[in-house]
Amino acid sequence: MKNPLPHQRCPLCGAANQCAPASAGHFDVECWCTQATVSPQALQRLPADQVDRACLCPRCAAGVEDRG
Numbered sequence: 001m002k003n004p005l006p007h008q009r010c011p012l013c014g015a016a017n018q019c020a021p022a023s024a025g026h027f028d029v030e031c032w033c034t035q036a037t038v039s040p041q042a043l044q045r046l047p048a049d050q051v052d053r054a055c056l057c058p059r060c061a062a063g064v065e066d067r068g
């Protein structure tokens with residue numbers, strides 16, 4: 001199993017992703033992101049090497065565009 005990237009900020013918008021695996025260094029922890037459905041649009045904006053490893057923030061995972 002891959003380890004999560006230790007990034008605690010969303011790779012798309014830079015906001016805190018509130019990701020427990022990113023903080024813990026492994027996926028064996030409870031996190032909002034394990035139950036959230038990440039929007040396909042958000043995944044497409046993510047570099048391929050970060051898919052399934054870097055945690056988005058809840059807003060980007062939900063597919064809300066951040067134009068700011």
Ligand SMILES: [Zn+2]
Nearest residue numbers: 010013057060
């Ligand atoms: Zn974000």
